[in-house]
Amino acid sequence: MSQEIWQLQNNINYLTLPDWEKRGAKVVFTSRHAGASEGIYNSLNMALHVGDKPEAVLKNRKQAMKLMGLDLSHMVCCQQVHGNQVAVVDSSLAGRGSRDHEDALPATDGLVTAVPDLVLATFYADCIPVFLFDPVRKVAALCHSGWKGTMGLIIIQALEVMRRQYNCQPADILVYIGPGIGSCCYEIQADLADKVLSAFPDDNDIIIVKQQGITWDLKETIRRCAINYGIPKNQITVSSWCTSCSTDYFYSYRKEQGKTGRMAALIALVGVKEHEKP
Numbered sequence: 001m002s003q004e005i006w007q008l009q010n011n012i013n014y015l016t017l018p019d020w021e022k023r024g025a026k027v028v029f030t031s032r033h034a035g036a037s038e039g040i041y042n043s044l045n046m047a048l049h050v051g052d053k054p055e056a057v058l059k060n061r062k063q064a065m066k067l068m069g070l071d072l073s074h075m076v077c078c079q080q081v082h083g084n085q086v087a088v089v090d091s092s093l094a095g096r097g098s099r100d101h102e103d104a105l106p107a108t109d110g111l112v113t114a115v116p117d118l119v120l121a122t123f124y125a126d127c128i129p130v131f132l133f134d135p136v137r138k139v140a141a142l143c144h145s146g147w148k149g150t151m152g153l154i155i156i157q158a159l160e161v162m163r164r165q166y167n168c169q170p171a172d173i174l175v176y177i178g179p180g181i182g183s184c185c186y187e188i189q190a191d192l193a194d195k196v197l198s199a200f201p202d203d204n205d206i207i208i209v210k211q212q213g214i215t216w217d218l219k220e221t222i223r224r225c226a227i228n229y230g231i232p233k234n235q236i237t238v239s240s241w242c243t244s245c246s247t248d249y250f251y252s253y254r255k256e257q258g259k260t261g262r263m264a265a266l267i268a269l270v271g272v273k274e275h276e277k278p
C-alpha cells in the first residue's frame with residue numbers, strides 16, 4: 001500500500017503518492033485553496049463547465065500544471081458524463097479540453113495513456129477519482145467513478161483497456177482510490193440501495209443502514225472491484241479523506257448543494273521512455 005501525503009508547492013496544497021512518483025507516475029489531487037476563483041468557487045476551481053469565470057479557471061489550471069512541471073498544452077480533459085467510456089490518449093490529443101470545455105473528449109469518463117508527460121485530468125466534487133498505474137508496462141489511467149460510474153464498473157473498463165491495449169497484468173497494477181464522499185456522508189435512497197445490492201450481491205456490507213438513513217461505501221465498492229479483477233490487496237491505496245466532511249479543504253457537491261467548484265485529479269508518466277507497443 002502506498003501512502004497519500006499532503007504536499008505544498010507554489011502555495012498549493014495537494015495530495016500525492018511519493019512512491020508512485022519514484023516508480024514513474026506523478027499523481028496530484030488538488031485542494032480548494034490558493035486559486036483565483038471567487039464566491040462559491042473559492043478558490044482553486046479547476047473546472048470550466050460549472051459557471052466560473054474561464055480566465056480564473058485557466059489561471060488555476062496553469063498553477064496546477066506547474067506542479068506537474070508542464071504547461072496546459074500537455075493536459076488532456078474529457079467531458080465527464082457519469083458513463084463508463086474509457087479513451088486511449090496519445091500525443092495527438094495533447095491539450096484537448098485544457099482551455100475550452102467544448103474541445104474536451106466527448107462523453108468520456110476514463111483516460112488511459114502510455115505517453116510520458118501527457119497529463120490526464122478529471123474533475124471532482126464528491127465523486128471518486130480512481131488512479132491506475134502499471135510500473136512494469138509504464139501505463140497510467142484515471143477514471144471518474146461516481147455512483148453511475150461505479151455501477152457501470154468504469155474501473156474494470158479502464159483495466160480492460162490497459163490489458164487489451166498494452167498487455168498490462170493485474171498483478172502489476174497499482175490503484176489509488178482518491179478523495180471523495182465517504183460512507184459517513186453518502187446517503188442514498190432505498191431504491192438505489194436495492195440496485196446496488198443486486199449489482200454487488202456478495203458485498204452486502206457496502207450498504208450501511210442506520211436509523212438516520214442508508215449510506216453507500218463507494219470507495220470500498222471500487223476497492224472490491226479491483227480485488228475481484230485480480231489486483232493484489234496490498235497494491236490498493238484508499239484515501240482517508242471524505243470530501244463532504246472536509247469542505248475546508250475540498251469542494252463537495254452534496255454539502256454545498258451543487259453550487260461549488262471542482263478539484264482536479266492529475267496523473268502523468270514521468271521519467272520514462274516513449275512506450276513501444278508490444
Ligand SMILES: [Zn+2]
Binds near residue numbers: 185
Ligand atoms: Zn463524510
